[in-house]
Amino acid sequence: MNERPSPAASRLAAGATPAVSARGLTKRFGELVAVDGIDLEVPRGMIFAILGPNGAGKTTLMRMLATLAEPDTGEASIMGHDLVGEPDEVRGAIAMTGQFASLDEDLTGRENLVLLARLWGFRGRAARERADALLHEFDLAEAATRQVKAYSGGMRRRLDIAASLVVTPSVLFLDEPTTGLDPKARQGVWRMIRGLAEAGVTILLTTQYLEEADQLASRIAVIDHGRKIAEGTSRELKAATGSGFLHVTLGDPGQMHEVTRRLERMLRSQVQQSPEGGIVSTPVASAVEASEVVAALVAAGVDVSGFSMGSPSLEEVFFALTGEMGEADDTQGGDRT
Amino acid sequence: MSRATNGSGVAITRVERPARPSAVSNALVFGWRAVLKFKHVPEQLFDLVMTPIMFTLLFTFVFGGALAGSATDYLQYFLPGILVQTVAFNSVYSGMGLSTDLGKGLFDRFRSLPIWPLAPFAGLMVGDVLRHLIAGAIILTIGLLLGYRPENGVLGIVAGFGLLVAIGFGMGWVFIVLGLLIRTPTTVMTVGFTFLFPLVFASNVMVEPETMPGWLQAFVAVNPISLMATAMRGLLGGGATAAEVGLALLAPLVSTVVLAPTTLWLYLRR
Ligand SMILES: Nc1ncnc2c1ncn2[C@@H]1O[C@H](COP(=O)(O)OP(=O)(O)O)[C@@H](O)[C@H]1O
Ligand SMILES: [Mg+2]
Numbered sequence: 001m002n003e004r005p006s007p008a009a010s011r012l013a014a015g016a017t018p019a020v021s022a023r024g025l026t027k028r029f030g031e032l033v034a035v036d037g038i039d040l041e042v043p044r045g046m047i048f049a050i051l052g053p054n055g056a057g058k059t060t061l062m063r064m065l066a067t068l069a070e071p072d073t074g075e076a077s078i079m080g081h082d083l084v085g086e087p088d089e090v091r092g093a094i095a096m097t098g099q100f101a102s103l104d105e106d107l108t109g110r111e112n113l114v115l116l117a118r119l120w121g122f123r124g125r126a127a128r129e130r131a132d133a134l135l136h137e138f139d140l141a142e143a144a145t146r147q148v149k150a151y152s153g154g155m156r157r158r159l160d161i162a163a164s165l166v167v168t169p170s171v172l173f174l175d176e177p178t179t180g181l182d183p184k185a186r187q188g189v190w191r192m193i194r195g196l197a198e199a200g201v202t203i204l205l206t207t208q209y210l211e212e213a214d215q216l217a218s219r220i221a222v223i224d225h226g227r228k229i230a231e232g233t234s235r236e237l238k239a240a241t242g243s244g245f246l247h248v249t250l251g252d253p254g255q256m257h258e259v260t261r262r263l264e265r266m267l268r269s270q271v272q273q274s275p276e277g278g279i280v281s282t283p284v285a286s287a288v289e290a291s292e293v294v295a296a297l298v299a300a301g302v303d304v305s306g307f308s309m310g311s312p313s314l315e316e317v318f319f320a321l322t323g324e325m326g327e328a329d330d331t332q333g334g335d336r337t
Numbered sequence: 338m339s340r341a342t343n344g345s346g347v348a349i350t351r352v353e354r355p356a357r358p359s360a361v362s363n364a365l366v367f368g369w370r371a372v373l374k375f376k377h378v379p380e381q382l383f384d385l386v387m388t389p390i391m392f393t394l395l396f397t398f399v400f401g402g403a404l405a406g407s408a409t410d411y412l413q414y415f416l417p418g419i420l421v422q423t424v425a426f427n428s429v430y431s432g433m434g435l436s437t438d439l440g441k442g443l444f445d446r447f448r449s450l451p452i453w454p455l456a457p458f459a460g461l462m463v464g465d466v467l468r469h470l471i472a473g474a475i476i477l478t479i480g481l482l483l484g485y486r487p488e489n490g491v492l493g494i495v496a497g498f499g500l501l502v503a504i505g506f507g508m509g510w511v512f513i514v515l516g517l518l519i520r521t522p523t524t525v526m527t528v529g530f531t532f533l534f535p536l537v538f539a540s541n542v543m544v545e546p547e548t549m550p551g552w553l554q555a556f557v558a559v560n561p562i563s564l565m566a567t568a569m570r571g572l573l574g575g576g577a578t579a580a581e582v583g584l585a586l587l588a589p590l591v592s593t594v595v596l597a598p599t600t601l602w603l604y605l606r607r
Contacts, residue, residue, distance in 0.1 A: 066449050091451040092354065102446035104370070104438075106377045118366040119452050121355035130352065137350075147377060163446065167354040199351055 017080040019044045019171045019202035020065060024074035027060050034060040036226035037074065042204055042219075044170075047197045049217035050206045057226040058206035059099055062175050065204070066096040079170045095164035096173040101156045102163070105149040109140055109159050112148060116166045134162040138192070154185030161192060172196060174205040178212060190216060214238075222321060230321045237321075244309050245281050246290040251303030253278035259302055266293060284309070360453035367460020374464060384430065385472045389423040393479060396543060404544055409484040416480040417497070417569035418542035421562060423476055424469045424505045425537060429529035431465050432512030433522040440520060448604075458600055462509050469505040473498055488575040497572040500585060504565055507589020510596035517603040542566045561588035 020042040027035040035057040042048040052058050063069040065076060067087045075082065081089040103112050113131035122130050135141045138158045143151060151159065157177065164172055177193065178186040193216055197203055207213050213220045214234045221231040230237060250256060253275065260271045263282050267289075272281045284290045287309060294307050375381070393416070401411030438444055447457050477485075477494070487493055512529060519525045539553060540562040546554045557563050568585035571577025 063445075068445055068448055088451050091449055094449065096445070096449050098442045098445050100442040102442040102444075104443055105441075107370070107373055108377075111373055115366060115370055116446075116450075118369075119358070119363060119447075119450055119456075121358040121362075123355075126355070133350070166352070168351045 016044050017077070018042055019046070020048075020076070020078055020204060022065070022074065022076035025061065025064055025071050025076055026073045027057075027064060027069060028072050033226050035064065035071075038223065038226070038228050040076075040221065040228075042171075042202060044202050045197070045200055046219065047193065047203045047205070047217045049213035049220045050204065050223060051208070051210060051213045051220050052206070052223040053208060056223045058223065059175055060226075061223070062096065062098075062173050062204070062206060066094055066173050067091055068096075093170040094173060095167075095169035095171075097160050097164045097175065097177065099175040099179070101148075101160050103148045103156065103160055106147060108145050108147055109151070109155075110135060110144040112159065112163060113166065116163055120167050122166075130166060134165060138162045154181055154188065157181060157185065157189060158192070161189070165196075168199070169201060171202045171204065174203065176206055176208065179208065186212075244284060244287075244290075246284045246293060247279050247281045247308050247310065248294065248297065248304060249306040250278040250280070251305035255302055256280060259297065262297065262300065262302075263293065266296065278305075357451070360456065363453045363456035364459035364463075367457050368463030369460075371460055371464025371467065375467065381430070381468075382471060385423075385427050385468055386475045388426060389419055389472065389476050390479060392422070393419050393476060393483075397483060400543075412480060412483055412485045413574065414545075414570070415543065416476070416485045417573050418540075418566040420473055420476055420497070420501060421504060421565045421569055422537050422542050423472050424501050425508055425533055425562065426530075427468055427472055428465065428505060428508040428512045429526055429533065430468075431461055431509060432516040432525045432529055435461060435513055435516030436519055436522040436525045439516065440522075444604075454605060455597070455601055458513055458604075461513060462506060465505050465509045466502050469501055470498060473501050487573040489573055493573050493575070496577075497569055500565070500569060500572060500582065503586055503589045507592040510592050510600060513600050514596050514603065517600065536560060536562050540566060561585075564588070 018041050020040060022038060022040040025035055025038045025040075026033065038057075038061060050058050050061065060069065064071050065078065065083070067083060067090050070084065075084070077083060078090045079093045081093065083090055104115070107115070110128075110131050113134050114127050117127035117130040132141070132144070135144045138161070140155060140159060140162070143155060148156065148159065161174070161177070174193070178189050181189065190212075193203060193205070205216065217234065219231065219233055220237055222229050222237070248259070250259060256273055256275060256278065259280055260273060263271045263280065267282055267284065269283050273279075274281070282293075284293065290307075290309050294304060298304055393412075396415055396419075397408050397412050401408035401415075405411035405414055444457065448454075477487075481487075487497075489496075512525070515525050515528060519528065540557055540560045542562060546557040546563075549557065564581070564587070565585045568577055568581045571581050
């Protein structure tokens with residue numbers, strides 16, 4: 001959990017206009033309301049995560065904030081500049097690393113960065129020096145003269161993020177920065193994101209993984225079907241979900257209803273049933289509470305054939321927040337240990 | 338300046354934005370990108386010149402005698418036309434390239450930068466012009482080896498290549514618009530050639546229209562490709578009138594005036 005405000009965040013503290021401020025942002029594609037009246041306020045210097053399953057509207061929301069798509073209704077400002085009225089000022093203050101690499105595959109890593117440096121206004125040698133400094137910072141110096149098409153997924157991501165930092169942006173948008181990366185590359189990107197926040201960059205990132213939001217962000221907004229269904233610190237969201245989920249595997253699935261009733265009485269929280277595996281799951285406050293619950297079940301004669309605890313998956317957060325199963329089919333966020 | 342460390346333990350340095358560059362500077366940067374593409378993907382030249390070389394050889398030796406009495410006489414008529422055809426066909430590739438780039442999110446990066454919005458397209462044009470000049474030079478060289486004689490000499494060739502660039506520029510907009518409208522590069526190619534084939538074949542590029550039916554002759558007479566081929570013959574071989582050159586430039590001019598703003602509108606539509 002990352003609750004410590006970065007030094008830059010405290011330096012810039014109250015008084016300044018928020019880095020991102022949105023009211024009622026809405027985007028339709030024909031009948032489909034991809035983003036439905038989203039309010040957002042991201043203070044300067046913060047890492048803010050937008051958490052939601054595939055198709056929730058994360059990319060569409062980011063594209064609007066990065067001036068790539070125009071909102072149908074609603075308004076937003078970035079660093080005090082209105083999105084629609086002052087797009088060029090907004091573009092001068094932001095950088096976006098999209099969900100899919102925005103690099104020229106035919107060019108080398110270095111050429112990609114020199115190209116962007118020149119577009120920002122670095123001339124001749126200054127552009128080359130800026131590119132080399134970035135390649136060095138992002139551990140890509142050795143691959144500098146190779147074509148991007150020969151890069152690995154992790155290298156591409158790093159270069160793509162470096163490409164967003166030619167000029168240090170006030171606000172950096174990262175759309176699913178670690179999706180598709182192996183754990184080691186993911187750790188690398190996380191460290192990079194933390195480093196940027198330390199340097200005072202406001203970061204708005206999207207993710208499908210609760211764990212990622214938890215690891216990086218001071219605040220998390222949960223969105224689904226284009227709507228924001230919850231927002232808070234990781235701790236607040238977990239309070240709504242419990243600190244983790246207890247999964248109990250029943251030796252006799254016939255006891256499922258009885259066990260469910262018992263757990264609901266004991267914990268006063270919602271219980272999920274997965275009849276196929278004979279598993280019941282419920283949020284618990286702590287590992288101690290979980291062990292007490294299991295002991296009580298055994299004492300009451302329930303045939304417990306196994307149990308485990310895991311941090312809540314995105315699916316379980318949705319379940320806790322909305323009382324219904326989320327559409328998330330991706331449970332990578334929950335490490336069932 | 339503040340410093341912090343990233344994953345590799347190296348300092349991330351805050352870097353401020355330099356003075357905003359001019360629109361021309363932005364466009365030149367994209368032109369440089371086009372040049373880099375030549376360096377990294379030299380195979381593209383193969384695509385660009387193989388078709389015209391085959392056309393030149395086949396038409397000259399297979400049809401030349403029948404159409405003009407001898408292969409060399411036909412080449413004298415055909416070569417300026419094949420130059421125009423080459424530029425027209427090769428414009429299709431830039432539309433495909435744009436469609437490919439757009440599908441990859443690269444242009445999202447460009448669009449989120451505070452730059453002159455038309456700069457990426459100006460860069461595409463630079464690449465096109467280079468392609469046209471290189472392909473034109475190769476075709477002309479082959480023509481010269483086969484016996485083509487540009488009666489107007491070096492000045493004529495320079496003027497002719499100037500016209501080629503103008504044609505390529507006008508044609509470029511057509512395919513940039515197609516590239517913006519169509520998401521799949523191969524569809525851009527199909528649509529492009531469907532539009533170009535009748536235009537190129539129902540023209541005076543390959544044969545004089547005298548033997549064609551009247552209605553077709555009427556079309557050939559106003560077909561911009563014919564006007565371009567006629568002007569090109571005049572510039573290279575002698576006898577070009579200002580009116581001919583003016584008519585040849587009309588289509589590229591109209592295309593630029595209409596399609597450049599269309600491009601901007603399509604690109605910024607969001
Ligand atoms: N250009 C578009 N045209 C039509 N529908 C779109 C377009 N972009 C996104 N959508 C739809 O909008 C919804 C939200 O998509 P998106 O913002 O990409 O979600 P996420 O990034 O959270 O996966 C999805 O149902 C998607 O199919
Ligand atoms: Mg997305």
